Amino acid sequence: MSDATYDFKQVEKKWSKFFEQYNVSNEEVINNGNKKSYILEMLPYPSGKLHMGHVRNYAIGDVVARHKKMLGLTVIHPMGWDSFGMPAENAAISSGEHPKIWTEANIESMKKELKSLGYMYDWKREISACSKEYYSQEQKIFLDLYKKGLIYRKKSYVNWDPIDQTVLANEQVIDGKGWRSGAVIEKKMLEQWSVKITDYAEELLEGLKDLEGHWPDNVLKMQENWIGKSEGALVNFEIIDSDKKIPIFTTRSDTLFGASFIAISPDHEISRELASNNKEFSDFVFECKKTATTEEAIEKAEKKGKFTGFYAKHPLLEGEKLPVYIANFVLIDYGTGAVFACPAHDERDFEFAKKYDLPIKRVIDSAEELPFMGDGKLINSEYLNGMSVSQAKSYMINHLQKLGIGSRKITYRLRDWLISRQRYWGCPIPIIQCSKCGAVPAEIPVYLPEDVSFAGKGNPLENHPTWKHVKCPACGNAAIRDTDTLDTFFESSWYFLRYLCPDYQDPIDKKIADVAMPVDLCIGGVEHAVLHLLYARFFVLALRDMGYINAKIPFKSLLTQGMVCHRSYQNADGEWVYPDDIEKSANGKLFDKNEKEVFERSFEKMSKSKKNTISPQKIIDSHGADAVRLFIVSDTPPEKDFDWNTDALDGASRFLNRIWKALDRILQKVKENSQGSNSLIKRSHVYLKKITKNYDEIALNKAVALCREFFNEIERKIETESAESLKFSFERFIKAIYPVIPHVSHEMFEKLTKSAELLQNAYWPEIDEKLATEDTVTIAVQINGKLKSVFDIEKDSDDSLIEQKAFESLNNLLLKENIKKTIVVKNRVVNIVV
């Protein structure tokens, strides 16, 4: 066994067989309940091949899971497939292959890739969103939510593609056009299913407090902003000579005396009424909507308005009239779709007032120019005069309440979640529309029909000859099945619960969920910071309220790993060029295959369009799974973006070869039972202590750096250290690095110890606290804060001894009488002030 280089192919093949058998039963989890650890990585969409982002995400998760297992915890570490969604359907449209066939083939090949990376997944828990087992259970949850009133029909505007005859998500609308058809997208009012997530706005906001310190601050902040709570008042404005009223939400009730006009949204019911029988208004409303669709333009959009002819009474000033305008800057779905404008203290109102020559009345005193948004003393406001803004707000709300024209009101920015999709490849909405009974729950399960055609336009379910024609379960009359399917975020909102009981007769088995939840650590991309993580939090709360579980949070800790980036290259024509297709000429210039000069662009997220991707399979073949794993968790903290660097990947392979060679030499020393120093025994404890801390903090780059440092020291001492000490320390080194490079670690452990302990028990080495602390320290000697020398001394030595040694170390550089002051900091530094 004196192979010069380490044969990763053979070793990885041998051990990955064992890793893929990883399984912990629910009994084990329940029996060991207080020592469980549920490690969850966000499940991938089965596009066909893993990309580097997956490799990194899952490598981080696997390292943590293996470390937790070594600590003696019962580790739940599942994997599954987010297998509903558009790409499968698009593939079906272009290739004719059925989404199911396409998806299942992709899952097979990606699963193979995951296994080849040695990830320790519990495949007995595997789930796939598009499987009948999964989505039929989801339909039970849907109906429960429906019965609880948390799912309802709502009319709302959607992006309608008139060529493809379907609704598009916002992300699929590019420059106002459908991403595939190129058709100009229309805003269409459709009745759709929505989830009443707004009912939980306050609890979702409050819940963020429990996550502080465990979720990244930026994610918490994003969710907070997304929920967007604001406190204010609801004020009723009466329209003169009409019985109409306009309720208005405001956070600035203090500026009510400065009100100069009222602005309503083009979608406000008064606007719509005017538009319905007057061309001038309908033209104006139409124009406003046009500008609203080209989203990028909103930023610079000019304020536009049209006078309705109505005036509203000022609620506090007798005889004062406020003109009512339709204004393009007022949003229909926030507050009440109407605002009262105080131009002196709001930028938008100011711009509008200037344009339409409306009065501007200052009510907050300040030397600054208008519009002034800061704090100050109220003026021109009768009884509010002299108060601060916040005093005036609370006084005013009470006052309005007393007068019966207003009340305290809290508004959220959060909207209900629209879940209907006019798509085939999703979970069918288990509802039947009956002309007599309305929306009636269908008998579940409702399975997708497989005999569908993708040749036509629109939703294949809609076009299926028979599927949608059913009898109403309530009255027996002919009725129509809902042909929409659920947003795929619905599947990803509860998959972490289904992993716990993939074969259970109901969606969730409470027995295991109560023990295993919440997930201890969830790892995924920051792109899910808002939607997915908010929906998942909502689901857990709603499921709790329906009695499914006791947990109130899905994920105790969250790690948002950074993107995997690679340098991109462009040739002289502006075409993106694959790094592999670039040649370097003698003068250092770069050229592509067609001998066009190529230029370096920035490091950016790997993407096919920029041609800066690296295929995981390719580098697994060339470098092996361990090298890839080591490389991808080294050097960069998990939460930061990772810049691909092929040289550093080679460095990882080099390290594997080095430890492999060291093993050979150590085995030789053990065989000879060679004598020598035992210094490494203590060093092992010192290193393991630090390494443990870094694993616990998921500072994997630092854990790896320390492992390397530890190994460097062992390697350096092979010739001078005793066989016993070498064996002891190398065994510990193997355990320390094992979570990162499990294949080679197993092989080495087996060779070194002739046991399979690592595989069976994998216990993390115990750390002897006494041995794990250094007994000498290095003291820095400074003069006026500048380093002059260093010396070693026994830890916790007396200050006077340290001081004496410090002077000695300076070789009489100083005269005692020049010294003004000496500061001794135990175990660290001596600073002499002269």
Added chain:
RNA sequence: GCGGACGUGGCGGAAAUGGUAGACGCGCAAGAUUUAGGUUCUUGUGUCCAAAAGUCGUGGGGGUUCGAGUCCCCCCGUCCGCACCA
């Protein structure tokens, strides 16, 4: 515009509580091995200086302190999120 994060060698990044800045890795340089290239090994590698001593050094400027990457104030820059939210 609002909100948040960050700024350390040629590069990725280390530095509880203020206490030797640059761990570990990549790159680079010199040497050894090799027919050569690659691999491997050794040594070096923040800056200025021929070298030593020394100087200067954590985006810039000020401050607190015996001592500042770390704390405070003012700038500058980069990235991310939201974006007419009343």
